Structure formats: structure tokens, C-alpha cells
Amino acid sequence: MINLNGKFALVTGGSRGIGAAIAQALAQNGADVAFTYRNSPDKAQLVIKVIEGLGRRAFSIQADNTDPEAIARAVREAAGHLGGIDILVNSAAIGHNGKIADLDLNEYQALMDTNVRAPVLFARAVIPHLKAGGRIVSIGSGLAERVPFPGLTAYAMTKAALVAFTRGLSRELGPQGITVNIVHPGATDTDANPASGPAAEFQKGMTSLGRFGEPKEIANAVAFLASPAASLITGASVLVDAGALA
Numbered sequence: 001m002i003n004l005n006g007k008f009a010l011v012t013g014g015s016r017g018i019g020a021a022i023a024q025a026l027a028q029n030g031a032d033v034a035f036t037y038r039n040s041p042d043k044a045q046l047v048i049k050v051i052e053g054l055g056r057r058a059f060s061i062q063a064d065n066t067d068p069e070a071i072a073r074a075v076r077e078a079a080g081h082l083g084g085i086d087i088l089v090n091s092a093a094i095g096h097n098g099k100i101a102d103l104d105l106n107e108y109q110a111l112m113d114t115n116v117r118a119p120v121l122f123a124r125a126v127i128p129h130l131k132a133g134g135r136i137v138s139i140g141s142g143l144a145e146r147v148p149f150p151g152l153t154a155y156a157m158t159k160a161a162l163v164a165f166t167r168g169l170s171r172e173l174g175p176q177g178i179t180v181n182i183v184h185p186g187a188t189d190t191d192a193n194p195a196s197g198p199a200a201e202f203q204k205g206m207t208s209l210g211r212f213g214e215p216k217e218i219a220n221a222v223a224f225l226a227s228p229a230a231s232l233i234t235g236a237s238v239l240v241d242a243g244a245l246a
Contacts (some may be wrong), residue, residue: 002227005030008082009226010075012036012065012122013092015044017190018139021215022089022205023058024050025223032057033093034078036092037104038064057082065092065118066110075125085129087226090119090138095192096155103154107155120165132177135226136169138162139218140184142241149208159184163237170235179234181225188213 009026010190013019014035023035024047037044037060044060051058063074079085094114096107106119119138143152146160162182169178187203189195190198195204195212204210221240224230239245 002029002223002229004087004223004227006032007086007226008079008084008198009033009087009089009123010035010078010082010085010126011064011089011091012074012118013038015047015060015181016039018087018185018188018215018218019091020047021219022091022139022222023047024054024088024116025216025219026089026226027051027054027058029223029227030056031087031226032082033225034059034061034082036061036063036065036074038062038092045074045147066113068117068121071121072125073087075122075129079129081092085126086131086133087135088122088126088130088137089222089226090122090136092118092207093139093158097151098154099151108154111154115155116161116165119162123169129172130176130178131171133228133231134173134176134178135230136173136178136180137222137225138166138182139222140166140182140237142186142239142244144183144184144237145239145245148226166237174234179225179230181233181236181238183218183221183225183238183240185218186213186239186244188215190215193196203244206244207241208246213240213242 014023015037143156
């Protein structure tokens, strides 16, 4: 049984998609949740209403993940509002399609800043708040393990970097009783990649189950890893991809 009663969680990119599902799943299992968003205050308010409807506290923080000062401020505000931080979930990310030969340097920098630097900076800022039993979970991608066609190289590279970050940080924080893991979603039904989109049938055909995942299915894996039930799991990459990499 997943029990997060009395835990305080910070979720980056928690106003929509997988991030919103994670924030809600953590609250459903007993945690109070702060989450960041960048450009969708209306959606952030909807997530707050859902969490408060579950009887938990919720707090949203507007923050640009490409801004180191905004990241530090977000962690300070989350810890101050909640009374501490026990769980960090690095969910915020941006995508990129296109070949390396055509890569715009500004797009590349934004991709690296959001998908790689931000999780590192959030972790650095959160670590002083974590005690034994603390959790850091990042959202990766099945593309970190295999790139099945051209045009995904830069994005896949950022998610592969998070795997190395997860493994290394698990070594650093293990002696303190803090675990660090990464969840790799496969094709998941979100606004960015809808199950009814033009590439959906191809993506479904790559899976064992023949379907897209739902954001709540990714969130359930995160909630488990954030809980005491996962106390022996650290440095791990967990695939939640309907068998796409089987």
C-alpha cells in the first residue's frame, strides 16, 4: 500500500499532462503538494482544486525552468509554504523534433536548460531539505534507452543524461537514506502527444499492449517510488511504456 501521509512534495511542471497527474496521485496517497508551472495559471488552479478536494494542501508556483534564480525561489517558496520538502519530482520538460544538422542553437540551449540543467538545480536546492526517507524521482523517456527513428537525437540525449544523473546522485545520497530514481514513460496520451494524433498508430504498434499509456499510469509508478514501499529501490530506471522496449 502506498502511504504518503505527512509527506511534502514538490512537482515541477505540475499544471498539466503527466506532471498534473503526478501531483494529484501524490495528494491522493496523502501528500501535501507544491508544484511549478510556467504559462498555464488556469490549469494550475484546476489542479489545486482537485488536490484540495482530496483533503490535501496544494500550492502553485510560477517559475521559468530556464532561470536558475526562479528555480531557487520556487524551492524556497515550496519549503516555506509546506513546512518542508520530502519528495522532489522533476517532471517539467520540453520536446524537440528535428535532425542535428538542422538544430537551432537557441532551441538546443533551451532543451538542455529545461530538461537537464533544471532537474540538477532543483535537486541541488532541495537536497538540504531532505531527511532520511527523502525521495527524488525524475521523468525520463523510453527514448533514453533506444532512439527508433531520426529526428529525436537531441531530446533523447537530454533524457539519457538524466539516467546518468539519477545513478550518480543515488550514490551521493544513499548514505543519507535518500533514494533517487527515474521513470521512463512510453507513448502517453497528453496534449503534446495525443492518442488520436497522426503518429499514434505507429507508436501503438511498437508496444506489447497495443495502446498508449494514461498520465495516471505514469503517476502511479512515481507515487510508488516516492513511498516507503520503495525503500530499497534507488539508482533505478523504471519503464512504464506498455512494453515498447520489451
